[in-house]
Amino acid sequence: MFKISDMMEKEVVNVNNGKKLGFINDIEFDMGEGRIKSLIIVNEGSKSYLLSRGEACAVSWNNIIKIGHDMILVKIDQQVDFNDIDI
Incomplete structure (x- = not known):
C-alpha cells in the first residue's frame, strides 16, 4: 500500500525510450x-516546474508498468504531448 503523497515524489520514466517525463502533479479518479x-x-x-504550473500530460493508469521505490515506469508508444492539459 502507498500514499498519494508518496507517489508524487517519484519520477515518471517512459520505458520505450528511457525519457524522464517529470513528476506527478495530480491524479484523476473515476468516482463511479x-x-x-x-x-x-x-x-x-x-520553466515553472517547481511551482507545479506549466505544461502537463495525462498518463493512463493502464500504461503503468511498475511503481518502484524512487520512480514510476510507464510504457507509452506515441510521443508525449505536454500540451494536453492546462494546470
Whole structure:
C-alpha cells in the first residue's frame, strides 16, 4: 500500500525510450468505479516546474508498468504531448 503523497515524489520514466517525463502533479479518479484513471505529469523541463504550473500530460493508469521505490515506469508508444492539459 502507498500514499498519494508518496507517489508524487517519484519520477515518471517512459520505458520505450528511457525519457524522464517529470513528476506527478495530480491524479484523476473515476468516482463511479472507485479507481485511478490517470496520472497528471508536469514536464520537468517546464520553466515553472517547481511551482507545479506549466505544461502537463495525462498518463493512463493502464500504461503503468511498475511503481518502484524512487520512480514510476510507464510504457507509452506515441510521443508525449505536454500540451494536453492546462494546470
